[in-house]
Amino acid sequence: MDIAAADAWSGRYLAELATQRQLSPHTIAAYGRDLAELARLAGHADWARLTHADIRRFTARLHADGQNPTSIARKLSGWRGFFEWLSRQVTLSANPVEGVRAPRRPKRLPKALAVDDAVQLMEHHAHGHPDPAELCNRAMFELLYSSGLRVSELAGLDVRYVAAGAQAPASLGWLEADGGEVVVTGKGNKMRRVPVGGPARAALAAWLAVRPPARDGSQALFLSTRGTRISPRVVQQRLKLHAQKAGAPVHVHPHVLRHSFASHLLQSSGDLRAVQELLGHASIMSTQVYTSLDFQHLAAVYDKAHPRAKRKG
Structure with a gap:
């Protein structure tokens, strides 16, 4: 799957989210940005051949770039849904995002009064x-x-x-x-x-x-x-x-x-x-x-x- 094919699959996926699941334009745009992030990280790699190790490497790069764990978790969720959909369109050995977790969120200390x-x-x-x-x-x-x-x-x-x-x-x-x-x-x-x-x-x-x-x-x-x-x-x-x-x-x-x-x-x-x-x-x-x-x-x-x-x- 070359870059053009990946873009085409992304477009089809977003279209189905809009028509079949009737998600809001704001949500569709957010999914689109997440897939664009995946395309940036994957470069010329074939999306159908991405592995768990690739996704973990992408996750580590996002974390190193300063993205917070909540944002990374949202991206992983979006990618997971996309590859689940893609597995019904083409043959995938496995969903490469399944089981990959975002970095742990820093534990916020509870507020207490003096x-x-x-x-x-x-x-x-x-x-x-x-x-x-x-x-x-x-x-x-x-x-x-x-x-x-x-x-x-x-x-x-x-x-x-x-x-x-x-x-x-x-x-x-x-x-x-x-x-x-x-x-x-x-x-x-x-x-x-x-x-x-x-x-x-x-x-x-x-x-x-x-x-x-x-x-x-x-x-x-x-x-x-x-x-x-x-x-x-x-x-x-x-x-x-x-x-x-x-x-x-x-x-x-x-x-x-x-x-x-x-x-x-x-x-x-x-x-x-x-x-x-x-x-x-x-x-x-x-x-x-x-x-x-x-x-x-x-x-x-x-x-x-x-x-x-x-x-x-």
């Missing part, structure tokens, strides 16, 4: 006597930071208390009778108990004192303005608005409070296994990212305070 910023966020209250919605917000935000819950776990909590030794209710999670623990069902249907701190317990008590019955017949702990179980999206919106009013230095969403909980707890205790259990991580590898956050905090303190670390302006 301790002072987290405390300020929790202690910021609207002026005047709080209404039920404000009390609900306080309880939700305190519980997110106090116990490191996922927002889905928070929204799934019920007010059906379970006394010690009693049979658990058929729900995703609940608040224990004394308010000192929550029981949640996390990823993989793994259930765990998480302690609730003093400020969060006080906020929960204040909310439960005014919480109306749910209009949807549920036992949801946290309710929307319509009186139904609150959704994770609404929790996110309320927290964003609260953080803006509190003057938070960064955009705050529920996962930021979960990251802050883990980072601050690790800074204070150094107990990675305990943090793993409280977060509900199946693997310690998922929790170890917080050791990097902890080191960043220590490095910042060192750079600011140590006489030999101070840099001249």
Whole structure:
């Protein structure tokens, strides 16, 4: 297959994507650019004879040229689809892209608030006597930071208390009778108990004192303005608005409070296994990212305070 033939096959493939799959012109143009990239990398090579080794070499070249792993992964996906289609037009020994992976994406460190910023966020209250919605917000935000819950776990909590030794209710999670623990069902249907701190317990008590019955017949702990179980999206919106009013230095969403909980707890205790259990991580590898956050905090303190670390302006 010479260059002219490769161009012809590319044109046919893009035409079929447009007519049969009815992809948008923007998507078709993106596929076209990816195939043009393949043509550049392959040079005069016969596309029907490209091998896994060739595609791996092309991938390495893209990475060396500074393309990020996400872009490379998208190109590989486009090439894989093209060769799958081409195998139905001509004889190929195998799809040369099958099994070739993009370089690993660098692991992004989760964002976490500084301790002072987290405390300020929790202690910021609207002026005047709080209404039920404000009390609900306080309880939700305190519980997110106090116990490191996922927002889905928070929204799934019920007010059906379970006394010690009693049979658990058929729900995703609940608040224990004394308010000192929550029981949640996390990823993989793994259930765990998480302690609730003093400020969060006080906020929960204040909310439960005014919480109306749910209009949807549920036992949801946290309710929307319509009186139904609150959704994770609404929790996110309320927290964003609260953080803006509190003057938070960064955009705050529920996962930021979960990251802050883990980072601050690790800074204070150094107990990675305990943090793993409280977060509900199946693997310690998922929790170890917080050791990097902890080191960043220590490095910042060192750079600011140590006489030999101070840099001249």
